[in-house]
Amino acid sequence: MTKPVPIDAADLWWRHAVYYCLDIETFQDSDGDGVGDIPGLISRVPYLADLGVTCLWLMPFFPTAHRDDGYDITDFFAVDPRLGTLGDLVELVRVARSHGIRIIIDFVMNHTSDQHPWFRHARRSPDDPKRHWYVWRDEPPENPDPPVFPGDEDSTWTHDEKAGQYFLHHFFHTQPDLNVALPEVRREIDKNLGLWLEIGISGFRIDAVPFMFSSAVTDTGAHGSNAGGTGGDGTAADEYDGMDHLARIRGFVSRRSAEAFLLGEVNLPYEQQMPWFGQARDGLQLQFDFPTMQRLYLALARGDATPLAESLRSRPAVDVAQQWAHFARNHDELTLDQLSDEERDEVFAAYAPDEAMRVYGRGIRRRLPSMLEDERAVRMVYSLIFSLPGAPVLFYGEEIGMGDNLEIDGRIAVRTPMQWTRDGGFTTAPPRRQVRRMATEPYGPEGANVEDQRSDQGSLWRHIQRLTRMYRDAPSQAWSELEVLKGAPPQVLAHVCRGEGWAMLALHNLSRDGTTVRVTVAPESSDEAWMTDRVPEERIDASAPIALELEPYGWRWLELDPADARVRVR
Incomplete structure (x- = not known):
């Protein structure tokens, strides 16, 4: 096990960062070839800083075979020449730093493209040194893992004619x-x-953590599992421990950079997620809160906050060296795999009534605005995301209410070009040369673009900017303790974030029927107490019960004074 690295609070910047995920090829084209590039992204760094972003997450920018939107990589040590050069990337890091923005990247070494030189060598002969870099069998196992993309793939094992064996691939067969x-x-x-x-x-955002650290096969029917060899520390291959390997990666990264961290994609229930955090210093620092995200959509579909409240109450507390990452939407399908079949059907009925809006039987391939069809609801969702202890993660275009294009196949429907102006503004290339079609109206560039919204103080863009500033102004919120209050009307999520010398009550109305809900907030004692409404800044006497009205999809952030004041809601 890696020797623990001492933790310095100054190195925990990632606990209260505002994250923004983007794909370089769809963000900004600088040379008119229809493909976004690193110089184009550099020109937009001031925009990201103005929005309030402090950490930029880049989706894969490596050379690729173009079978899985960049996740099928042919060279892990280079930049796709369509997007720029290593020198361009260094300049991006420098410019971002000068604007107070750090950069993390996708780490996808759980598989390669089948066009990668390693796999081409592995196929040539059982005696090739690269053969064991992949997992091979003469016959598939009797009970193989199910494919990640059902419908697109029938099995996780594919026969390779040249190699004369089956190879393992949890994702597409073009990604061994x-x-x-x-x-x-x-x-x-x-x-x-x-x-x-x-x-x-x-x-690094580590892709598909459970798959990456459990893909080595150790039974005697498999080849390429290091059979007869040793692990990286000299242990026998059948003693390989994925969590131990993750700890070693964590130690390597920490030794090379005191500020660097690991963000993991671990789409599992809480009890199965927690071990991936490790023992404070030997696992992931951040994990996406998939259970809360999925229960949020069930709560929205029902207009009842109860499923979300139950999920948040069950969420385990984390160590000082760990953090939850919150998101409303990411770059993949909106997965609902942790819901029951009946619950998933409820969400499908509300937000993906057409089968074409669904994918893999478990997810939705739409963005938030086109699902909710009510900007008040969209604003409330982002308020809720930012109000929770943890770190908020935005997907590019969320700040303007960008939509999707269901004519694009699969998950890629939500990865349309960024909308800067009413005519797009992503590139000067004609539509036929653009890397991807734009989102469809009313959530396309004419209805949702940066230029119009930055000049409108009441826009969604300004709303997100205010949320990022409120979040950054109160860093205690990110690592505060969460208390989900009981007694509120069923439509309302009421929670208190309580940190050292700071506390905030947040109220969010999830009602779908346009109902204004009254919430009474009462002190637990008669001592003098105040609440400061953070939007707008307004001081409220809370030494006696007060009634607050939440309009449909309304929300309030109320800072408590004194910080140890206790309140009840009903």
């Missing part, structure tokens, strides 16, 4: 899984992490 138990593969992982850290990258 790497055998991460093999010492040579683990050394490549270390070298790759080291390269980006030297360039100035501040952390």
Whole structure:
């Protein structure tokens, strides 16, 4: 096990950052070829800083075979020439730093493209040194893991005619899984992490964590599992421990950079997520809160906050060196796999009534505005996300209410080009040369664009900007303790964030029927108490019960004074 690295509070910047995820190829084109690029992104860094972003998460920008929107990588140590050069990336890191923004990148070494030179070598002969870099069998196992993309793939094992064997792939068959138990593969992982850290990258979002650290096969029917060899620390291959491997990666990253961290995609229930945090210093620092996200949509579909409240009450507390990351929408399908079949059907009926809006039987391929169809609801959702202890994560275009294009296949429907102006503004290239079609109206560029919204103080963009500033103005909120209050009307989520010398009551009305809800807030004692409404700044005497009205999808953030004041709601 890696020796723990001492924790300095100054190095925990990632606990209260505002994250913004984007795909370089769809954000800003600088040279008119129809493909976004790094110079184009550099020109938009001041925009991100103005919005309030403090950490930029870049989706894969590596050379690719173009079978999975950049996640099928052919070279982990380079930049896709369509997007720029390593020099451009270094300049992006410098410019972002000058605007107070750090950069993290996607880390996708759970698999490669089948066009990667490693796999091409592996296919040639059982004696090729690269053969064991992947996982092979003469016959598929009797009970294989199900594919991540049902419908697109029938199995996680595909026969390769040239190799004469089956290879493992949890994702598309064009993405063979790497055998991460093999010492040579683990050394490549270390070298790759080291390269980006030297360039100035501040952390990594690890893709599909449970798949990456459990893909090594150790039974005797598999080849490429390091059978007969040793693990990276000299242990036998069948002693490979994925969490131990993750701890070693964490130690490597921490030794190379005191500020760097690991954000993990672990879409599992809480009890299965927690071990991936490790023992404070040897696991992931951040994990996405998938259970809360999924229960949020069930609560929205019902107009009842109860499912969300139950999820938040059950969420485990985390160590000082750990954090939850909150999101309303990410770059993949809106997965609902942790809901029951009946609950999922409720959300489908509300937000994806057409089968074409769904994908893989578990998710929705629409963005938030087109699902909710009410900007008040959209604003309330982002207020709720920012009001919770944890770190908020935005997906590009969320700040303007950008939509999707269901004519684009699969999950990619939500990865349309950024909408800067009414005519798009992403590129000067004609539509036929653009990397992807724009979102459809009314959530396309004419109805939702940066230029119009930045000049409108009442716009969604300004709303998100105010939320980022309120969140950053009260850093205690990010690591505060969460108390979900009982007694509120069923439509209302009432919670208190309580930190050292600071506390806030947040109220959010999830009602779908246009109901204005009255919430009474009462002190637990008769001592003098005040609440400061943070929007607008208004001081309220809370030494006696007060009635607050929440309009449909209304919300309030109320700072408590004194910070140890206790309140009840009904």
